[in-house]
Amino acid sequence: MxxxxxxxxxxxxxxxxxxxxxxxxxxxxxxxxxxxxxxxxxxxxxxxxxxxxxxxxxxxxxxxxxxxxxxxxxxxxxxxxxxxxxxxxxxxxxxxxxxxxxxxxxxxxxxxxxxxxxxxxxxxxxxxxVTVVAPGGVVPAGKDHFAVFTPYFRRWSAQRPRSMPAAPRRVDVPGVPGLPPPVVTAPPGLPKGGEREGRRRLAAWLRGGLARYAELHDDLAADATSRLSPYLHFGCLSPAEVVARARGAGGPGADAFVRQLAWRDFHHQVLAAVPGAAGRDYRARGDRWRRDADEAGAWREGRTGYPVIDAAMRQLAHEGWMHNRARLLTASFLTKTLGHDWREGARHFLDLLVDGDVADNQLNWQWVAGTGTDTRPNRILNPLVQARRFDPDGAYVRRWVPELAGVPGRAVHEPWRLDGARRPRYPAPVVDLAEAAARFRAARGLGGG
Missing domain, CATH: 3.40.50.620 (HUPs)
Known part of the structure; x- marks a missing residue:
């Protein structure tokens, strides 16, 4: 036998x-x-x-x-x-x-x-x-991985899907001893783990949110992303099946959602080819990162004085999850506004994220820091501009920063401009954005402009 x-x-x-x-x-x-x-x-x-x-x-x-x-x-x-x-x-x-x-x-x-x-x-x-396409499944001529997403995505999209076996009807297991199943004690805000819950959420997402994903996926307050990332990280959901079912639904939302799953595969193929990128710059820029414990603490604890940044960091602390647009903003703020090492932020994210994945986390951080695969490594995401664009009425900020709940309209993004009794008890900004941008550009040898 x-x-x-x-x-x-x-x-x-x-x-x-x-x-x-x-x-x-x-x-x-x-x-x-x-x-x-x-x-x-x-x-x-x-x-x-x-x-x-x-x-x-x-x-x-x-x-x-x-x-x-x-x-x-x-x-x-x-x-x-x-x-x-x-x-x-x-x-x-x-x-x-x-x-x-x-x-x-x-x-x-x-x-x-x-x-x-x-x-x-x-x-x-x-x-x-673990991925839709194996890390070495598509490679450019003469190289072991794609370093730019767009050509990778074209090749990735052209791959024929593999067969997807059904769940087994019976599993005969010999008498081998093991530990008892773990006791599940989930902290507040943590989603329920497991394949059944993942499949339930996937079905609900395909019925509901997917159709408007292209329209709403960057809207912070709408919270209109799939929230399937923990289930993909632990493999409770097959990424190949998720892609197949999304494509079956069709439409702009499905196209945009599948593209995000391709980004996941892209990062896995980069890490598989360059494992050291988990801790070393994929493309070194000669950065001399700053160290400031007070600034780092303010960033981690959501008290930088920039409400959209603080809201995102407080959401991370409570839920172990953060909206993708918010991840980009908080990473840009730490690395390019405060000038701190991307590894400092990546470590904090891995400590708290339920979906914390070495490939996605580290390489997204490097993408934002400009040491990774981004073809515009020196772009800076201005938190005020981004907040006005992706949280225009401040609903996301008010959800996570209760000190600002009574601040009306867009004033919630710049509470320090309010006068007298109208000004809430809220930290002053830890850094001036214009000065920080000039400092970053000078450090990268780009001049003051």
């Missing part, structure tokens, strides 16, 4: 999971395994909110497997040691796993291949499970 091991990583789902599907198709029994990898904490990527969301994902996955006669085998420790131990206990000759993009995932794969091979076992790595 052939036994295989399906190692879950960032693919915590039963629908369209080539890892589990192939293991079931080629074996008589399968051990669905997830390892609470202690190396994640040592590498600095553990975060309480993601751990809480992950607990919900694992509990949901276990329930789904039990409904099919199986169960999730949960272990904790070094992922390679635990995989080898479970494979030996179950008599598994093959281990299936999804390919990852990060340097950590690539090292994990190499270690697994070596350790399993030494024991006479085989590792099978499946591409295009």
């Amino acid at each position: 052939r036994t295989a091991l399906a190692l879950f990583t960032s693919d915590l789902r039963l629908h369209d999971n080539p890892v589990l599907h192939t293991a079931l198709r080629t074996s008589d029994r399968v051990v669905p395994l997830f390892v609470l990898d202690t190396g994640i904490a040592r590498a600095g990527f553990a975060a309480p909110r993601r751990a809480a969301f992950l607990a919900g994902c694992l509990a949901d996955l276990d329930e789904g497997l039990r409904a099919r006669g199986g169960r999730l085998v949960l272990r904790e420790g070094d992922v390679v040691e635990e995989v080898c131990r479970v494979a030996a206990e179950a008599g598994a000759g093959e281990v299936h796993v999804a390919a990852g993009a990060s340097g950590y995932a690539q090292l994990r794969e190499a270690r697994l291949r070596s350790a399993l091979g030494a024991g006479g076992r085989r590792l099978t790595v499946h591409d295009a499970v």
Whole structure:
């Protein structure tokens, strides 16, 4: 009787999971395994909110497997040691796993291949499970990855979709011991984890918000984005299925939404080719970043004196999530207005974001800081201009900055201009925008203009 091991990583789902599907198709029994990898904490990527969301994902996955006669085998420790131990206990000759993009995932794969091979076992790595198109699936002539999004998107869009297997009807699991399913204690503001919740949200999004996504996706107060990013990060949703279903709906909203999923794949293919970009400049600009603990603290705590920035940072602290436009604004403010290192901001985001993904987070931060793939690396997003454009009546600011709830109209974006009793108790701006812009341009050798 052939036994295989399906190692879950960032693919915590039963629908369209080539890892589990192939293991079931080629074996008589399968051990669905997830390892609470202690190396994640040592590498600095553990975060309480993601751990809480992950607990919900694992509990949901276990329930789904039990409904099919199986169960999730949960272990904790070094992922390679635990995989080898479970494979030996179950008599598994093959281990299936999804390919990852990060340097950590690539090292994990190499270690697994070596350790399993030494024991006479085989590792099978499946591409295009975490992404729509595998990181190396499309490349420019003579290079290992695209460094500019637009040509990548053209090639990405032309790829034929792969087959998407249905969820299995039955999973036969040998008697291998494991930890009990995790207890889910979600903090306030945290969404419910798991495939069932992800699929429910996807269906609701396709029925409702998708049609107006092109029109409203930058509107901060409308909160009209899909909020599916945590489910994509943990693989509760198949990105290939999400793209297919969005394309099936059609329309400008679907086109704009699919483009954002292509950006996700774009960042994964950059990181897969250049793993060091998680911590080093993709394109060095010779920056000498400033260090100011008071400024950094004001940015983190949402008290910079610029209401749209403070609203976004307070939303992040409460929900573990932030609107994409707000992510761009807060990142530009830290790096180009305050002149702080992008790594400082990326670390804070990874500490709090439920959808905190190394590829998307680090490379978006680099894009904004001008050290990444942006073809206009010196652009500065003015928070006042952006606030007037994307939160014109101040509804987003009032939602998250209660001190400004009584300030009328657009005055909410510049409360320091109010006089006397009309002026709210709110911090003065930590920096003058014009002076900060001139400082940044001078630091980049662009002159004062």
